[in-house]
Amino acid sequence: MTGITKRFGRVTVLDHARLELRGGEVHVLAGENGAGKSTLVKILGGVYPDYEGTIEINGRPARPHTPLQASALGIAVIHQELSLVGPVSVADNIFLGRNPVRAGWVRDGRQEAEARRWLRQLGLELDVRRPAEQFPIATRQLIEIAKALSQDARVLVMDEPTSALNAPEVERLFALIESLKEDGCGILYITHKMEEIQRIADRVTVLRDGRWIGTAPARDLPMPRLIQWMVGRDMGEQFPRRTPAPGRERLRLENFSVFPSCFSRRPAAEDVSLSVRAGEILGIGGLQGSGASELLLGLFGAYGRATRGSVRLDDRPLRPASPRQAIEAGVALLTNDRKGTGLVLSLSIIANATLAGLRELSPGGWRRPARERAAAAAVTRLMQLRAASLDLDAGALSGGNQQKVVLAKWLQTRPKLLLLDDPTRGVDVVAKREIYQLMEQWTMQGIAILLISSELPELLRLSDRIAVLHRGRVTAQFSGGQATPENVLAAAMGQTHSEPDPGLRLEPTFK
Amino acid sequence: MMSDQTRLATPRAVNGPEEPRGGEPRQISGSERPALWRRLLSSPAGRAALALLLVLAVGAIFNADGAFFNPGTHRDTLREASVTGILACGMTLVIISGGIDLSVGSVLALVAVCAATMAIHWNWPAWLVVPCCLCVGAAAGGAAGLVTARFGVQPFIATLAMMVLARGLAKYASGGMKVSTAIQNSDGTFHYVPVPPLFHGIGARILDGNLAVVTLIFLVCVATAWLALSRHRWGRYLYAIGGNEEAARLSGIPVVSAKTFAYVASGVFAAVAGLCEAAQEQQGDPEAGNGYELTAIAMVVIGGTNLMGGRGGMGLTLLGVLTIGYLDKILSINAVPDAGRLVLTGIIIVAAVLTQRRKN
Numbered sequence: 001m002t003g004i005t006k007r008f009g010r011v012t013v014l015d016h017a018r019l020e021l022r023g024g025e026v027h028v029l030a031g032e033n034g035a036g037k038s039t040l041v042k043i044l045g046g047v048y049p050d051y052e053g054t055i056e057i058n059g060r061p062a063r064p065h066t067p068l069q070a071s072a073l074g075i076a077v078i079h080q081e082l083s084l085v086g087p088v089s090v091a092d093n094i095f096l097g098r099n100p101v102r103a104g105w106v107r108d109g110r111q112e113a114e115a116r117r118w119l120r121q122l123g124l125e126l127d128v129r130r131p132a133e134q135f136p137i138a139t140r141q142l143i144e145i146a147k148a149l150s151q152d153a154r155v156l157v158m159d160e161p162t163s164a165l166n167a168p169e170v171e172r173l174f175a176l177i178e179s180l181k182e183d184g185c186g187i188l189y190i191t192h193k194m195e196e197i198q199r200i201a202d203r204v205t206v207l208r209d210g211r212w213i214g215t216a217p218a219r220d221l222p223m224p225r226l227i228q229w230m231v232g233r234d235m236g237e238q239f240p241r242r243t244p245a246p247g248r249e250r251l252r253l254e255n256f257s258v259f260p261s262c263f264s265r266r267p268a269a270e271d272v273s274l275s276v277r278a279g280e281i282l283g284i285g286g287l288q289g290s291g292a293s294e295l296l297l298g299l300f301g302a303y304g305r306a307t308r309g310s311v312r313l314d315d316r317p318l319r320p321a322s323p324r325q326a327i328e329a330g331v332a333l334l335t336n337d338r339k340g341t342g343l344v345l346s347l348s349i350i351a352n353a354t355l356a357g358l359r360e361l362s363p364g365g366w367r368r369p370a371r372e373r374a375a376a377a378a379v380t381r382l383m384q385l386r387a388a389s390l391d392l393d394a395g396a397l398s399g400g401n402q403q404k405v406v407l408a409k410w411l412q413t414r415p416k417l418l419l420l421d422d423p424t425r426g427v428d429v430v431a432k433r434e435i436y437q438l439m440e441q442w443t444m445q446g447i448a449i450l451l452i453s454s455e456l457p458e459l460l461r462l463s464d465r466i467a468v469l470h471r472g473r474v475t476a477q478f479s480g481g482q483a484t485p486e487n488v489l490a491a492a493m494g495q496t497h498s499e500p501d502p503g504l505r506l507e508p509t510f511k
Numbered sequence: 512m513m514s515d516q517t518r519l520a521t522p523r524a525v526n527g528p529e530e531p532r533g534g535e536p537r538q539i540s541g542s543e544r545p546a547l548w549r550r551l552l553s554s555p556a557g558r559a560a561l562a563l564l565l566v567l568a569v570g571a572i573f574n575a576d577g578a579f580f581n582p583g584t585h586r587d588t589l590r591e592a593s594v595t596g597i598l599a600c601g602m603t604l605v606i607i608s609g610g611i612d613l614s615v616g617s618v619l620a621l622v623a624v625c626a627a628t629m630a631i632h633w634n635w636p637a638w639l640v641v642p643c644c645l646c647v648g649a650a651a652g653g654a655a656g657l658v659t660a661r662f663g664v665q666p667f668i669a670t671l672a673m674m675v676l677a678r679g680l681a682k683y684a685s686g687g688m689k690v691s692t693a694i695q696n697s698d699g700t701f702h703y704v705p706v707p708p709l710f711h712g713i714g715a716r717i718l719d720g721n722l723a724v725v726t727l728i729f730l731v732c733v734a735t736a737w738l739a740l741s742r743h744r745w746g747r748y749l750y751a752i753g754g755n756e757e758a759a760r761l762s763g764i765p766v767v768s769a770k771t772f773a774y775v776a777s778g779v780f781a782a783v784a785g786l787c788e789a790a791q792e793q794q795g796d797p798e799a800g801n802g803y804e805l806t807a808i809a810m811v812v813i814g815g816t817n818l819m820g821g822r823g824g825m826g827l828t829l830l831g832v833l834t835i836g837y838l839d840k841i842l843s844i845n846a847v848p849d850a851g852r853l854v855l856t857g858i859i860i861v862a863a864v865l866t867q868r869r870k871n
Contacts, residue, residue: 344754
């Protein structure tokens with residue numbers, strides 16, 4: 001791809017970008033959010049047929065006008081925004097638009113067998129006749145990958161394929177990528193995760209503000225240099241140095257269980273006992289399905305009173321029947337699905353930032369637009385939100401800025417306990433760093449944080465202590481220094497960690 | 512939802528959005544004027560106003576020998592659009608919350624029958640009839656709202672059920688006959704009672720006959736709905752629920768109450784419309800309001816309020832009410848036969864909604 005330029009209205013998103021992908025290599029496309037990576041991929045995938053520049057495949061010019069044409073050219077794309085059709089079966093989703101047919105009728109049996117075969121390659125055994133929407137987001141992402149694989153593509157584009165996957169699933173994907181590489185397939189891989197770049201990249205191309213910055217073999221591009229390419233300046237230390245100064249106990253869970261579905265007796269989180277002190281970050285490790293997210297949702301009252309056990313916040317019992325009661329008690333929850341459950345994309349930044357605190361801002365029920373604007377401006381300034389105007393729809397912002405709006409909403413409620421479920425998901429490097437710094441500031445203000453992160457290094461570096469969940473139960477707890485990727489992962493996979501060590505105990509050592 | 516996602520899929524620069532809102536690449540030849548055009552077309556209000564202007568321009572051209580320029584025509588337009596316009600006020604609240612209310616036409620008939628029975632047969636005074644009628648509307652709306660919000664039945668189904676139920680109640684209460692001032696005696700003959708003062712009052716015109724009371728009521732309804740949507744906390748709740756219900760719930764918004772509130776409000780507006788209808792007709796017709804719900808929905812949608820919820824507003828609905836009202840009037844003063852009128856209205860609604868669509 002050379003000289004690719006793409007404009008939306010008057011705004012140029014890609015400016016003479018270029019990319020060369022060889023067969024049998026993993027080529028990482030890196031850049032901040034909004035650098036134009038996804039646009040480039042969409043042009044390659046035939047989503048945007050309207051661009052300047054040329055694409056050549058095996059030396060022959062090509063111009064995919066539709067995703068179907070791109071697929072015929074041997075290009076398969078796993079999009080960042082999951083593009084499955086929810087109510088349609090998994091098998092139909094995998095073969096959507098290419099269903100095996102005989103005389104116009106879909107051959108269901110064959111299609112299902114094929115679908116099962118592709119999913120098995122990813123280590124997934126599931127009922128392919130069930131609608132895709134019934135599966136959790138990680139499974140849906142794997143289905144998406146299976147869909148791309150099933151196209152037998154020569155060029156496979158993966159736009160953040162691991163954003164919802166857990167470690168073993170990522171391993172399996174990487175193994176699969178290796179074997180595809182050996183088959184001579186070219187893989188274009190987009191990711192925000194540094195360790196993935198180091199792990200699988202053969203070559204790296206960096207885009208910044210829609211422009212091509214450079215392409216280099218991955219081994220010639222150490223991480224600091226790569227980050228410098230991406231942001232245009234030296235970033236220094238990625239994680240802020242934390243100086244933990246925990247105060248008195250803020251939250252204590254005793255044998256806390258969460259029952260997310262009224263139809264199942266099995267709790268998603270079972271007999272969890274934890275405590276968090278003011279100003280402390282407690283990391284919750286766990287693989288997909290460990291029940292960590294459900295634990296936070298249960299604490300937040302999202303499942304109503306379908307919980308068991310005791311929760312004390314600042315030594316007062318907490319048993320919210322609804323998120324509203326939890327908010328009133330001083331709890332805030334950042335969910336792991338910004339667009340699905342975090343933001344109202346059709347509302348302005350102001351409306352989103354004040355949504356949870358609208359009651360206090362509207363005495364007597366009547367809204368005070370000026371007061372709302374001032375409140376939103378105050379919190380978003382703290383967040384270093386970058387937006388042309390606070391009246392913009394939240395949907396018009398980049399991922400990092402959207403996340404800041406959600407954080408602003410919760411900070412606006414002045415929480416005592418912040419539940420953060422993967423706060424840096426789909427967020428670019430710069431915004432990530434800012435979010436880390438914000439977390440540091442909040443702990444200094446005495447806010448207690450429960451943190452889930454899909455990135456193990458992030459979890460290890462940010463948490464003062466880590467509790468690891470496996471199938472809803474706490475299998476191990478580590479103090480910051482003792483947690484290593486290996487032992488956290490081992491605990492997350494079910495190995496219990498039970499050596500008695502005074503430093504690891506949850507009870508505060510001083511009273 | 513779909514359009515939101517495609518819109519989101521376009522990447523954005525880190526420091527703010529790349530696209531001006533709704534900005535479409537347009538060939539620009541002038542220097543200053545196109546910017547105005549583009550600004551006008553980039554906002555839903557601008558497009559709704561444009562649709563109305565187009566309809567008015569058509570009226571100015573096909574003016575039926577100057578009848579269109581007669582102030583009386585505009586008075587009549589406003590008066591005739593008032594009843595469905597009142598329904599559109601409630602419909603706006605419901606649609607913004609992501610729902611739909613199909614029951615308003617039937618609730619209107621039920622209330623009209625109730626109002627006629629109370630005022631004509633029972634001789635109740637106005638101060639008793641009006642609150643009772645509003646309560647009937649609120650109860651109908653509240654029932655549909657609870658079924659939707661509390662028990663998660665799709666709004667289409669819940670209000671469809673209420674539509675049938677309210678129509679049935681209207682027929683039951685009236686015995687299937689129009690409740691009018693002609694009262695049947697035991698021997699089969701009729702005697703006539705005077706039209707109750709409440710009906711006279713609502714059906715009257717004030718300011719030397721320049722303003723129909725129903726138009727005034729309509730404008731008060733618009734103002735009330737506007738206040739609720741744009742100036743009250745609960746209005747913001749409705750936008751949030753329509754935009755993303757789960758995010759709204761997790762932000763501590765009382766989703767069930769707020770949604771129920773929208774349907775209750777819609778029921779109350781339907782009751783107001785029912786009173787107006789009864790007063791204008793001076794009777795309670797159990798068949799009244801047939802299809803009004805669809806007209807009200809069309810008014811809301813032509814204004815530019817998104818049927819998927821979360822976007823829109825009362826100002827837009829006002830423009831939509833005027834657009835449909837004038838359309839109807841222009842076709843009728845030009846003596847377009849009923850069949851042709853319906854076909855034309857259908858085509859124009861589609862055209863108006865197509866121009867309303869956000870372009871990417």
